Structures are given as structure tokens and as C-alpha cells.
Amino acid sequence: MRLEPAVKVHHRIAEIGRESWDACADNPAYAGNPFIRFDFLDSLEAADCAVERTGWGPRHLSVADETGRIAAVMPLYLKAHSQGEYIFDHAWADAYERAGGRYYPKLLSATPFTPATGPRLLVRADVDPEAARAVLLGGALAVCEKFGASSLHVNFPTGEEWRWLGGRGLARREGQQYHWNNRGYASFEDFLAALSSGRRKTIRRERRDAQAGLEILRLTGQDLTEAHWDAFFAFYTDTGARKWGQPYLTRRFFTLLSERMADRVLLIMARREGRWIAGALNLIGDDCLYGRNWGCLEDVPFLHFELCYYQAIEWAIERGLARVEAGAQGQHKIARGYLPCPVYSAHYIADPALRGPVEAFVERERAGVEAEMEWLAEEYSPFRHEGP
Known part of the structure; x- marks a missing residue:
């Protein structure tokens, strides 16, 4: 099915509508995550939590197919700060602004105030995901330029999305949480x-x-x-x-x-x-x-x-x-059966002067995070050590 090349920007998720949004969120490949549902995201806007006044300006993207139906959507916010994100870039903002740059506004694809992994590029099940993702990402980068944003950040995407975004040139960052597995x-x-x-x-x-x-x-x-x-x-x-x-x-x-x-x-x-x-x-x-x-x-x-x-x-x-995800941070969770688990983010920095240092930093950081998770799981796991 052919996609329209133009990406629409919506200042409220209500402009897209529950039926169209959830038709993309209900893709069997990743359905079942409550934080990507229309009702959750719209409630944040309707209750004045994720709105321009609080520094979360909705700029959600949609792509239509040749019949005019919504084929793919992307939750997107124009941010005036870095609060409520749980993946921290305050040091990047501080360094850039001390060097004379302007870090805010920036663009963020995430569920506001929610450090939970979930899809960020939502594609209807009968649509080619590769093509739809490419159009959404291209649209997000165009919006970044249009609004003079310093950067595009995709927080807590799925691992598969994270790898896909890395293949399109975004810097891949890795963090850790503590999850319980059944x-x-x-x-x-x-x-x-x-x-x-x-x-x-x-x-x-x-x-x-x-x-x-x-x-x-x-x-x-x-x-x-x-x-x-x-x-x-x-x-x-x-x-x-x-x-x-x-x-x-x-x-x-x-x-x-x-x-x-x-x-x-x-x-x-x-x-x-x-x-x-x-x-x-x-x-x-x-x-x-x-x-x-x-x-x-x-x-x-x-x-x-x-x-x-x-x-x-x-x-x-x-x-x-299958599991319990108990939110961000907290090594004390290990002793209660919640073991280290990777979480991801992907980042596009418009200015090459900041992009290079950020890319180098996340490469070093990722290696350190992976080593720490392995060490924590081995040294502090509360589970009985079984023999060979």
C-alpha cells in the first residue's frame, strides 16, 4: 500500500483521534502497552500535564496511505526543558549553552513522565513498517529543522527500534532498569x-x-x-x-x-x-x-x-x-528479585560541534553500562546459585 509522502504535524493527539491512533498502536507486533494508547496520551493533554504551558508542546506526527487513512503515527513533543524524561541530557544542554549554543527547544518522542519501554514508531499492521518508519523519521527531522530544535531524542524505544534508529544515523544510548521476570x-x-x-x-x-x-x-x-x-x-x-x-x-x-x-x-x-x-x-x-x-x-x-x-x-x-517493570533507578531492587535490564534511547544532534562529543560519549557509556549490568547480576543476584 502506497504512503503519502507528506507528514502531518498535530498540536493535539485529539486531532488524530482514538480510532486512527489506536489502529496503529494495536499492531500485534507490539500491542498491549498501555502507555502508547490514545486514552493515556490524550488524558495527559486533557488534564494539562503534557501541554505547551508545562513545556511539553505536542507535535505528534501522522502519515496517511493512498486512501487517506492514517497508516503510522509518532508521539512527539517540542520540549522547553529536560524534566520528566528519566533519560538525562542536562550535561549536554549545559555544555552546549556554555559554548554559545541554544539547546532548547528540542524534540522528544516518548510517553511523558513514563520511564517504560514501548514502541515510538507506530505502524498499522497492514502497512510496510520499513517504509512507514522511514517517512516518520524523515518527518521528525524536518520538524526539528522547522522549529529550530537543537536535537531529536527517542526515549525508551523497543530494542528493535533502537537498532533501526542507529542504522539511520542516530546515536544509540543504553541505560539500565531493574525488572522482575516470571x-x-x-x-x-x-x-x-x-x-x-x-x-x-x-x-x-x-x-x-x-x-x-x-x-x-x-x-x-x-x-x-x-x-x-x-x-x-x-x-x-x-x-x-x-x-x-x-x-x-x-x-x-x-x-x-x-x-x-x-x-x-x-x-x-x-x-x-x-x-x-x-x-x-x-x-x-x-x-x-x-x-x-x-x-x-x-x-x-x-x-x-x-x-x-x-x-x-x-x-x-x-x-x-511475564514480568514486572518497577520504574527507574534503584539498585536496592536487586535484593528483591528485580535484576538489571537494558533500556534504550536514540539521539540526533543537529549541530556537528555537539554531535561528535555526544556520539563519543554514548559509545563509552554503553560499554560501561553493559559491564555494570553483568557485574551486578553476577555479584548481587538474590537467586540461589545452582551447580553445573
Whole structure:
């Protein structure tokens, strides 16, 4: 099927529409990721989270086929800063601006405020992916030039996309997260049996201490109420204010998320004597549980581990999910069964004076990240070491 050569730029995802966007997001090659769905991305815009005012100016791309139907889309934002991205380029921006350059605005293809891997070049299943990707990338580079952006960044793409982008001249960067993988466990106790005896004892003690005197509920679908979101938003804003000053997500976002994607939400909440004191927000994929936000109003030892890690593992085992991705950073996750896993980004720098140093840096960094992941998995894995 022939593609139209022109790429359209949209200042709101609503201009593309749910049906057209999700026709590309539903490609069986990568379907099931909640963060690339129209409802998630549109909720961020409708709730004034990812909009020009916050430094996230939507510039989503679409490509049509010869019949006029949307054949491929790309989430894209014109950024006025580097906040909420979880792949850090602040040093690049600082160096470029000290040398007299202007790093912002820049272009970013990603899901805002979400350090989760997912496709960034979304192509309808009946369309040639190679041709569609080439048109989208060409369009993004043209938009970069049109708006005077210093660079184009593609954060948390799939590994296959990352390699494809590298083959088209983008610098390939590698980072790490900590993911839990389901090895066919029948229960949480079955998972614990795979750990060293010391780790089993520690986790059991942490869970016992965290749960003492508390009621822990897992809420999804119709069980979610505005009262739950009121409580969770208080946790979220308290944590956000302490970590980065101003939380990224508004209260309205959580209402829209619940209205549109309740069956994709797992809210794990703790209360003491009828009062909510902590909560962890997860989104549910077809084969993965994605941990996103956490907060609390009472300091309870190990409660963060219980709500964010152990409850997530237990729920994933019960549902037969393949893995749990617990978000960015945190070597302490290794001791809880979350092992190092690569995550990716790809970068185009318009100015050759900055492009060369960035390309050299990411090459060195990638080698170091891969060596560190191997060392961490070998030296600190909580799993029992089996004989040959």
C-alpha cells in the first residue's frame, strides 16, 4: 500500500483521534502497552500535564496511505526543558549553552513522565513498517529543522527500534532498569524458593513488618472510586514535592485515567484503622505490570517494598504476567528479585560541534553500562546459585 509522502504535524493527539491512533498502536507486533494508547496520551493533554504551558508542546506526527487513512503515527513533543524524561541530557544542554549554543527547544518522542519501554514508531499492521518508519523519521527531522530544535531524542524505544534508529544515523544510548521476570512461578512462595535462604528470610520479615496493623487492598476496574484517587493524589503530591518540587500529574489526570482505562489500572493501597496512608499505582499491560507512582503519609518500615515490589510480584504471578517493570533507578531492587535490564534511547544532534562529543560519549557509556549490568547480576543476584 502506497504512503503519502507528506507528514502531518498535530498540536493535539485529539486531532488524530482514538480510532486512527489506536489502529496503529494495536499492531500485534507490539500491542498491549498501555502507555502508547490514545486514552493515556490524550488524558495527559486533557488534564494539562503534557501541554505547551508545562513545556511539553505536542507535535505528534501522522502519515496517511493512498486512501487517506492514517497508516503510522509518532508521539512527539517540542520540549522547553529536560524534566520528566528519566533519560538525562542536562550535561549536554549545559555544555552546549556554555559554548554559545541554544539547546532548547528540542524534540522528544516518548510517553511523558513514563520511564517504560514501548514502541515510538507506530505502524498499522497492514502497512510496510520499513517504509512507514522511514517517512516518520524523515518527518521528525524536518520538524526539528522547522522549529529550530537543537536535537531529536527517542526515549525508551523497543530494542528493535533502537537498532533501526542507529542504522539511520542516530546515536544509540543504553541505560539500565531493574525488572522482575516470571520464571513460571505458581505462587509468591514458589518465587521465594528460588532465592537464597538469607534473602527468603529477609523478604518474609520485611513483609511481616510492613503489613503489621495494616489492611492492604488491590483495586482495579469498577472498584476504583474518586475517594481512592483523592487519597492517592495526596500521597503522590507529597512524594513529588519532596523529590522534584512540583508534581507532573494533575488530579484531573487520575480521574480521566480511571474513566478511560480502569481495567488497565492496579492501585495498591494501605490503610490503618480506616485511614489511607500509602499507595502505589501500576498500569497493566498484556504481559507486564508497570509500576509507576508511589506515595505515603506515614513512614512505615518496608511499606514501600511491600506495595511497590512484593504486592506487584504476587499479583503478576496470580495473573500469569511475564514480568514486572518497577520504574527507574534503584539498585536496592536487586535484593528483591528485580535484576538489571537494558533500556534504550536514540539521539540526533543537529549541530556537528555537539554531535561528535555526544556520539563519543554514548559509545563509552554503553560499554560501561553493559559491564555494570553483568557485574551486578553476577555479584548481587538474590537467586540461589545452582551447580553445573
